[in-house]
Amino acid sequence: MNLLDIRNLSVTYGTDTAAVRGVDLTVEAGRKLGIAGESGCGKSTLALALLRLLPASARLSGQILLDGEDVLTMKWGRLRAVRWAGASIVFQGAMHSLNAVHRIGDQIAEPLLVHRQATPPAARRRVGELLEHVGLPTARADAYPHELSGGQRQRVMIAMALACDPRLIVADEPTTALDVMIQAQILRLIEQLVSEQNIALVMISHDLAVLADTCDRLAVMYAGRIVEEGPARAVYDAAQHPYGRALSAAFPRIGDPASRRAPRGLPGDPPDPAALPSGCTFHPRCPVALEVCASEDPPLAEAAPGHRSACVLTTGSRP
Amino acid sequence: MTTASASAGAVVERSGTATAYPRYLAGKLGGAAVSLFAVLVTSFFLFRIIPGDPVKAMTQGVPTSAEQLATLRRQFGLDLPLWQQFTDYCAKALTGDLGMSYQFRAPVGELVAQKLPATLLLTGVAVVIYSALGLWLGTRSAWRHGGLGDRLNTGIALTLWSVPSFWLGLLLIIVFSVGIGPVPGMFPTGGMESGDETGLAYVIDVAHHMVLPVLTLVAVGYAQTLLVMRASLLDEMGGDYLTTARAKGLRDDLVRRRHAVPNALLPTITMIFINLGHVAAGSILVETVFSWPGLGGLFYQALSVPDLPLVQGLFVVFAGAMILMNLLADLLYPLLDPRVGR
Numbered sequence: 226m227n228l229l230d231i232r233n234l235s236v237t238y239g240t241d242t243a244a245v246r247g248v249d250l251t252v253e254a255g256r257k258l259g260i261a262g263e264s265g266c267g268k269s270t271l272a273l274a275l276l277r278l279l280p281a282s283a284r285l286s287g288q289i290l291l292d293g294e295d296v297l298t299m300k301w302g303r304l305r306a307v308r309w310a311g312a313s314i315v316f317q318g319a320m321h322s323l324n325a326v327h328r329i330g331d332q333i334a335e336p337l338l339v340h341r342q343a344t345p346p347a348a349r350r351r352v353g354e355l356l357e358h359v360g361l362p363t364a365r366a367d368a369y370p371h372e373l374s375g376g377q378r379q380r381v382m383i384a385m386a387l388a389c390d391p392r393l394i395v396a397d398e399p400t401t402a403l404d405v406m407i408q409a410q411i412l413r414l415i416e417q418l419v420s421e422q423n424i425a426l427v428m429i430s431h432d433l434a435v436l437a438d439t440c441d442r443l444a445v446m447y448a449g450r451i452v453e454e455g456p457a458r459a460v461y462d463a464a465q466h467p468y469g470r471a472l473s474a475a476f477p478r479i480g481d482p483a484s485r486r487a488p489r490g491l492p493g494d495p496p497d498p499a500a501l502p503s504g505c506t507f508h509p510r511c512p513v514a515l516e517v518c519a520s521e522d523p524p525l526a527e528a529a530p531g532h533r534s535a536c537v538l539t540t541g542s543r544p
Numbered sequence: 545m546t547t548a549s550a551s552a553g554a555v556v557e558r559s560g561t562a563t564a565y566p567r568y569l570a571g572k573l574g575g576a577a578v579s580l581f582a583v584l585v586t587s588f589f590l591f592r593i594i595p596g597d598p599v600k601a602m603t604q605g606v607p608t609s610a611e612q613l614a615t616l617r618r619q620f621g622l623d624l625p626l627w628q629q630f631t632d633y634c635a636k637a638l639t640g641d642l643g644m645s646y647q648f649r650a651p652v653g654e655l656v657a658q659k660l661p662a663t664l665l666l667t668g669v670a671v672v673i674y675s676a677l678g679l680w681l682g683t684r685s686a687w688r689h690g691g692l693g694d695r696l697n698t699g700i701a702l703t704l705w706s707v708p709s710f711w712l713g714l715l716l717i718i719v720f721s722v723g724i725g726p727v728p729g730m731f732p733t734g735g736m737e738s739g740d741e742t743g744l745a746y747v748i749d750v751a752h753h754m755v756l757p758v759l760t761l762v763a764v765g766y767a768q769t770l771l772v773m774r775a776s777l778l779d780e781m782g783g784d785y786l787t788t789a790r791a792k793g794l795r796d797d798l799v800r801r802r803h804a805v806p807n808a809l810l811p812t813i814t815m816i817f818i819n820l821g822h823v824a825a826g827s828i829l830v831e832t833v834f835s836w837p838g839l840g841g842l843f844y845q846a847l848s849v850p851d852l853p854l855v856q857g858l859f860v861v862f863a864g865a866m867i868l869m870n871l872l873a874d875l876l877y878p879l880l881d882p883r884v885g886r
């Protein structure tokens with residue numbers, strides 16, 4: 226059984242902002258899945274949906290099976306128990322994701338006290354251990370977030386995510402706000418820790434090169450959909466979908482911030498989720514679009530062994 | 545506030561040094577001293593340019609000869625050059641000597657000391673109650689903002705806020721002191737004590753006298769705290785750290801109490817201390833309506849003469865209380881917000 230099994234997940238904000246549209250993804254225990262896509266394609270929405278953390282204005286449908294249990298239909302009590310202990314999240318931008326008025330040691334200890342009913346001294350010992358794991362001195366437990374550098378804060382977030390030995394960690398652009406050298410350190414740290422402890426990882430980034438380096442499998446997201454999914458190297462080196470190709474061409478080198486918003490060689494802006502183009506949502510920007518693309522929306526289908534793509538050119542449904 | 549991207553490049557930690565708090569402290573104390581000096585200057589010159597001869601005002605209605613007026617002038621130092629009056633005034637004020645009241649023929653300091661406890665008791669209790677009430681209701685309102693409870697809450701608070709306090713006080717006196725229809729007169733119409741109680745009975749008697757004036761002050765006063773707390777909690781509610789707290793599996797009330805409220809309190813606390821600063825001035829209207837023997841009533845009496853040294857002294861006392869409370873807020877703030885003064 227897959228550890229995480231997302232089935233036909235859709236998320237709509239308000240009445241018309243379709244941020245995630247019919248996503249199917251699976252992650253096996255201990256494996257690493259990367260999700261890439263431009264800003265606004267729905268990556269964070271997908272990540273937050275996994276633990277039902279979206280604002281009340283978001284309506285969800287489909288299934289999110291975590292260890293066989295559907296997160297979307299769980300009772301509140303069960304959901305709280307699953308949060309952090311079953312799956313934890315490393316958020317984008319640790320400055321704002323940590324509480325400025327609490328010591329970082331207390332923030333790391335909090336899930337231990339909630340989920341493990343740990344005694345304060347036991348929690349304190351565990352916090353020391355966790356800080357060591359992420360390469361921070363134990364004494365930093367008494368520091369406040371503003372006393373740490375960006376990289377150190379992200380290490381704190383990682384220590385916090387590991388606190389309850391979850392089976393899955395979701396990392397939503399864990400290195401976006403950091404400079405390139407620190408980015409590489411943090412990525413290596415995450416990769417090493419999840420591998421050592423056999424934790425499954427869903428890593429979200431706009432940077433395909435980073436993901437190809439870290440993950441077993443890669444999914445490419447466009448306008449709320451998965452348009453390509455397959456083994457990491459195959460998606461990066463031999464993308465099937467025209468958007469996947471544009472994305473991998475855009476990131477020849479890890480952590481190039483200039484290509485964040487406009488992948489190289491790809492004119493135009495990503496579509497507004499409230500007013501999506503007809504047919505294949507990529508067709509207004511697609512360099513190889515056919516006439517049918519404006520009316521036909523190709524499903525995600527096998528294009529090579531274990532490698533799926535949603536394009537009329539790869540699914541063989543070409544007229 | 546530093547943004548994540550701005551601080552991202554820093555590899556070295558920028559923890560505060562051990563000398564940061566003393567320096568912060570010295571800065572705030574210096575600021576308070578400057579403010580106090582400004583108050584003295586203002587009070588001195590403000591009251592010198594008010595037209596009207598204070599000695600004439602003092603002797604109004606009493607036939608006084610020119611020599612007697614001159615003697616009085618000399619007695620109050622009004623014949624000296626202005627700058628000398630000013631230096632004398634400052635030197636005395638700093639030793640707690642705020643001059644003699646024309647009206648009561650008693651030192652202003654003594655009069656203030658007599659009336660201060662009653663005012664501190666009444667307004668102090670009221671401010672503590674309405675701050676707590678405002679914080680509590682403001683928190684509830686923001687957490688379920690837009691709902692019926694929120695709209696009811698803010699609607700009632702705003703309505704009460706716009707009610708004149710003397711009018712509400714009189715209304716309460718009519719209903720609960722005099723009694724109306726089936727409602728018997730339950731509370732005294734005014735004053736602070738009945739005069740013949742001692743010990744515990746005295747405490748209960750004073751509390752009994754306080755009910756209506758406190759109720760009046762709370763009713764017209766809590767809206768401000770409510771609205772500030774509501775606004776600052778609403779600001780916090782989009783915060784990513786709350787998503788983190790929820791993701792950790794905390795119950796909703798813990799997310800609110802442990803994470804959202806401590807952050808939202810920071811802007812509110814300054815305002816609560818400003819309100820505490822107003823405590824000394826009391827409420828002239830409410831003290832007058834309830835014949836409360838406090839500074840507000842004294843100020844009213846001083847103004848109606850006008851009793852220049854008393855008005856001036858009270859002005860300094862009221863402003864000094866504001867400065868003191870602001871200073872306390874500044875000193876307390878670093879304990880609540882680790883980003884300040886460390």
Ligand SMILES: Nc1ncnc2c1ncn2[C@@H]1O[C@H](COP(=O)(O)OP(=O)(O)OP(=O)(O)O)[C@@H](O)[C@H]1O
Pocket residue numbers: 238239242244262263264265266267268269270271280282431498
């Ligand atoms: N609370 C919200 N209410 C309404 N629309 C929202 C909300 N949050 C996100 N959206 C919209 O949903 C879409 C997807 O947003 P999301 O944050 O998931 O993108 P993302 O892929 O994580 O982008 P980024 O790379 O910038 O983080 C965007 O168009 C965004 O404007």
Ligand code: SF4
Pocket residue numbers: 466467468505506507508509511512513514515518523535536537538
């Ligand atoms: S379906 Fe058409 S428009 Fe869409 S990616 Fe394929 S070729 Fe381009």
Ligand SMILES: [Mg+2]
Pocket residue numbers: 268269270317397398
């Ligand atoms: Mg995002």
